[in-house]
Structures are given as structure tokens and as C-alpha cells.
Amino acid sequence: MTDAIVAPAIKATGLKVHFQTAAGLVRAVDGVDLTVAQGAFHGIVGESGCGKTTLARALIGLQPVTDGQVNILGRDRAEWARADRKGFARAVQFIFQDPLGSMSRRQTVGQTLEEPLMIHGTGDGKARRARVAELLDLVALPDTVLDRLPRSLSGGQRQRVSIARALALSPQVLICDEPLSALDVSVRAQIVNLFARLQAQLGLTIVIVAHDLAIVREVCSAVTVMYLGRVAEEGAARRFFADPAHPYSQALLSAVPSPDPRIEATRPRILLEGDPPSPRNPPPGCRFSTRCPVAEPRCREMEPALRAVPHGGAAACHLADASIHAMI
Amino acid sequence: MKNWPWAILAPAILFVLIGIFSPWIMTHDPAAQDYGALLQGPSAANWLGTDYLGRDLFSRIVGGARTSLIAMVVVLVAALAMGVVIGSFAGYVGGKTELVLISVIDIALALPSLVIALALMGVFSGENFTWMSDYWKMIVALTLAWWANYARMSRAVVVAELQQPYIEAARVMGASHIWIFTRHILPHVLGLVVVYASADAGALVLAIATLSFLGLGVAPPTPEWGQMLVDGMSYIEENPALVIIPGLALTAVVVSFNLLGEAFALQKVPRAVRGRFLARKRAARAAEETARNEVQA
Numbered sequence: 180m181t182d183a184i185v186a187p188a189i190k191a192t193g194l195k196v197h198f199q200t201a202a203g204l205v206r207a208v209d210g211v212d213l214t215v216a217q218g219a220f221h222g223i224v225g226e227s228g229c230g231k232t233t234l235a236r237a238l239i240g241l242q243p244v245t246d247g248q249v250n251i252l253g254r255d256r257a258e259w260a261r262a263d264r265k266g267f268a269r270a271v272q273f274i275f276q277d278p279l280g281s282m283s284r285r286q287t288v289g290q291t292l293e294e295p296l297m298i299h300g301t302g303d304g305k306a307r308r309a310r311v312a313e314l315l316d317l318v319a320l321p322d323t324v325l326d327r328l329p330r331s332l333s334g335g336q337r338q339r340v341s342i343a344r345a346l347a348l349s350p351q352v353l354i355c356d357e358p359l360s361a362l363d364v365s366v367r368a369q370i371v372n373l374f375a376r377l378q379a380q381l382g383l384t385i386v387i388v389a390h391d392l393a394i395v396r397e398v399c400s401a402v403t404v405m406y407l408g409r410v411a412e413e414g415a416a417r418r419f420f421a422d423p424a425h426p427y428s429q430a431l432l433s434a435v436p437s438p439d440p441r442i443e444a445t446r447p448r449i450l451l452e453g454d455p456p457s458p459r460n461p462p463p464g465c466r467f468s469t470r471c472p473v474a475e476p477r478c479r480e481m482e483p484a485l486r487a488v489p490h491g492g493a494a495a496c497h498l499a500d501a502s503i504h505a506m507i
Numbered sequence: 508m509k510n511w512p513w514a515i516l517a518p519a520i521l522f523v524l525i526g527i528f529s530p531w532i533m534t535h536d537p538a539a540q541d542y543g544a545l546l547q548g549p550s551a552a553n554w555l556g557t558d559y560l561g562r563d564l565f566s567r568i569v570g571g572a573r574t575s576l577i578a579m580v581v582v583l584v585a586a587l588a589m590g591v592v593i594g595s596f597a598g599y600v601g602g603k604t605e606l607v608l609i610s611v612i613d614i615a616l617a618l619p620s621l622v623i624a625l626a627l628m629g630v631f632s633g634e635n636f637t638w639m640s641d642y643w644k645m646i647v648a649l650t651l652a653w654w655a656n657y658a659r660m661s662r663a664v665v666v667a668e669l670q671q672p673y674i675e676a677a678r679v680m681g682a683s684h685i686w687i688f689t690r691h692i693l694p695h696v697l698g699l700v701v702v703y704a705s706a707d708a709g710a711l712v713l714a715i716a717t718l719s720f721l722g723l724g725v726a727p728p729t730p731e732w733g734q735m736l737v738d739g740m741s742y743i744e745e746n747p748a749l750v751i752i753p754g755l756a757l758t759a760v761v762v763s764f765n766l767l768g769e770a771f772a773l774q775k776v777p778r779a780v781r782g783r784f785l786a787r788k789r790a791a792r793a794a795e796e797t798a799r800n801e802v803q804a
Contacts, residue, residue, distance in 0.1 A: 294677070
């Protein structure tokens, strides 16, 4: 029976990434459990410095993990990458925040796209060029860009090239570290649509780190909210956007402007005071308690575990049920 | 660079051309002695005159260019290879290996190259090294004296490139360390180091002449400018050309190579770009130039 259950695309348990800095130990990711179902479009959101990029990098092994385990497609990530680096690369790919920096400045687009195929010894020169043409088609780039250097491309084109390169090896899982934040707002929508189309077309599992909730709402099927290295809330996107359970999620969502001016004028907003505490020295109890508008004394003493909330998902809040009504 | 005196590069270019084609340019055997014509002035038979053994000065100058050119090229290539390999290895591997190698590089850099070369020539004069000719002893000594600077530069480039995100991207694509090094890092290393090597060519020509001047380099029958200077000094009153001509040749070549190096430095160290890209750039620049000239006219 258990054989019939499909292994999740990504399953992280008790993941910790700590950095030793001159100023002390930084707990960038501090005990995160994450499950990404196969075929999901999973968004990871949170403020700057909450550890979402570190988490994404740890998932693919770009960041040494202090503690915990990452399973990808049912296999232990570290062991898989050690035993079969190329096989792992064919299964999981990563898209970087800065498309320009992630490409060699002396390689043309054609060479950049051909490189993964050459590393993996796929086909002869002719077959590789055919595949490169196919990839350009997939990300809707004209083949006139082939001979250009990344520097001479526009931001949107660069990110398209880096997406095409990640897809060259036909991975099953794509992890994207803020792939949109380097882009112009007008281009973002195009790239978001590209991601959505690719996911449907290729049956990819996509994990996307973002801080723009409007985009997450547009495309994601599941959401994980991080705060100070921990998961604050997780669950299906539909439930999350309709009925956020964690006060932090509520505050985040209330900061997303509405395109309708009538709603925009009257919608309630929750303003959080101050900055998130330093990950060097997290507060006792609930990590959000220092800024939480509905914090109670027990919040400052006891750290809440992730608990199931109505209509699916989980939130790390003592008041997960009550807070919804307390806030809005 | 617009008003840059390009003519100053002529001696360097001439030196290379003469060095390559010297057997066809020489009018006499540079080692052939003619006791009937000692210390002669310029004539139709001996264009620049003859030295104290009646050897043709012109042919010896031409032959000396070849001697220096070969030594210079061999030393540069060998020192470059050694420096790039050691420096890149240090930068790529990092950790304690890097620390040890950097210490070796720093010690080598702390001593003037010529002093190291002289010390090594002293060592090589021992009986364990009789199998090497003086010429090759000089080449080995200069190589061992010259590699450290390239090693230091290579290491710096490697360390800087390794921090670029595209190296991580290559890792994610499953590239091996060898792939990353040869495909992504080595071109950057060579792009920089080769330019500096071209600037070093002048200093090397001078070092070769210096060693020969001190009697440590090329053995007598082979023509070499430094040695010709020493030999000519004793006869400076009879035929000053014996000193002046090798001296002028040496000065012109060294100055020319140094300015070549400076030209590269002023260009902010060109990237080793692909031919097509370079051609396109050149075309764009030419078009710009014509447009400007038209405006002026």
C-alpha cells in the first residue's frame, strides 16, 4: 500500500542552517519542516532576513546544513549529490536571484544554454543546438539572442535565459531564489506567467522564494510563511489568502494593495511596529511576540508549535483560531 | 591612446621578426673569425664593421636577437605555466595548502628576480649540473626566478572568480571542478597573466643580457648582446660601434617592450574576448571614428 504513495518532491525535517559570524551565531534557518508535494507550485514568503533564501539554498545543497535532513524525490539529498552529482543535477535545478551574475560574462547565450548539455554529454553538436533552439522556444526568446552576451540583454531576457538553462536538463524540481526581485515590475508579470505556463506544460514542481505576495497569490498552490528562521504558517494557497491564521500572515496580507480603489480606500491594515529581532538573538517564546498586536503573556514564555488550522494547513500560533476574529 | 606614439613599438616588432628570420638576414656566420679584418669600421662587406676577432658585427647583432628571443619566449612560457599552475591550485584548493603556497610565493617575490637567478646560476655551476649547457642553465634559473609574480596574480584571479555566482550555477548544473576550472576560471587567469607577461618581456631581455654581461649566461661563440657589450668594452677606443650598437639595440628593445606593456595597462587589461565579438567592437569603434572625423571636416 505504501508503495502507491508518491514521495513528496521535497521534504525537509528539522532543517537548521547556522552561521558563525564575528558578532555571534546567526540562526538563519532554525528548525524548519517543509513538505513540497510533487507538481506543486510552492511559494516561500517572508520579510528580508527571515531565512527564506538560505532555506532555498540549503534545499539544493548550496548551503551547508547545520542539522536536519533534506529528502528530494524520496532520496537523501546529501547522499544523492555525493553519489551521483550529475544525476542529482538532472533532477533538481536552481534559479538564482541575479540572472546576470549567474551567467559567465564571457559566454554568449548560446554557449550558456549549451553548457549544461555539454557537462552531461548530451548528444552531438547538432543535437545540442537543436535542444538550445527548443529551449529558447520554450521561454519565448527569439534565436537572435544566441550570439549575444548576457550583459547586452534586458533584465527579462536574462531571467528567461537563466530559466531556459535550468530547464535544459529537464529537471523535475525547480527551486527559484527570488527570481523576480531583480526585474522591472512590468516584466515580472511576464516571467510569472512563464513560470505558470512551464509548470503546467512540463509538470514541474516549482519552489519559489518571493516577497511579493501578489505574485504568490497569482500562481502558487501552496505557501510557507517564514519568520526569523522558522515556519510561521503553511498550507494551501487558497485557504491561506482567504483565511490567514497567523497574525504575521494577516499583517503581511494586509500590506498587499488591492487594485480596486474602493476596496483599497477602506480595507483594514495591520501596521507592525519595529524591525524583526536579530536572528543572532531570537526572543524567548513565540518569535513574533515582540511585534504581535495580539500577543498574550504566554506567547512570550512558550514557543508555539505548528498546529493544524481549520480548512487545512498549520500555523505556529497559540491563538491560531481566535486571532482571525480578534484581528479583522 | 589616440596620440600614442605607435612607432615606439617598432623595435619590439623588429626584434621579434629579426629573431625569427635571423638565419636569412645574417650576411656572415656570426662565429666566423677573420684575422685579416680586425676591428674594422663599416664597409660594403661588413655593414657595421667587425669586432676584435674579425667577426661581422651586423650578423652578430642579428644572431643575438635570436638568442635573446628564444630564451625570452622559453622563460616566459615556462614561468607562466609554472605560475598559473601553482597560483591557480593555491587559489582553488584554499585552506592550508593555499597558505603554504602563498608563503613560498611571497618569499620568491621578496627577493629581486635577478638575485634569485644569480644564486641559481651559482648552484647550477656545481658538478651535478654539467649535463646542462650554460644557455639552458640560464633559462631554468630565470624561469625559477620569474614564476612567482604570475602565481600571485593567478591566485588572485581564481579567488575573485570563485566568488562569482556563476560558479555556483555551474556546480548546480553538475559541473566537475576540472570543468569549472578549465572552462570558467582559466580563461580569466590567462587573460590577465598573458598581458602582464608581455609587459615583462623587456625586463627579461635585459635580465638575459645582464647575466651574459656578468659571464653567467650564454657561452662565448653564441652571439648575445650582453656579452658583446663586455667584449666590446676592451676595444671601445678602436671601434666604439662594438659597444654602441649592441647597447642601442638593447635599449630600444627594452624600452619598446615596456611601452607595449604600458599600452596594455592603459587599455585596462583587455578581456580575452571571442573573435567575433572583438571584430564587432572594432567595427563599431571604426564607425565612431569616421563619424567623428566627418564632423571635424
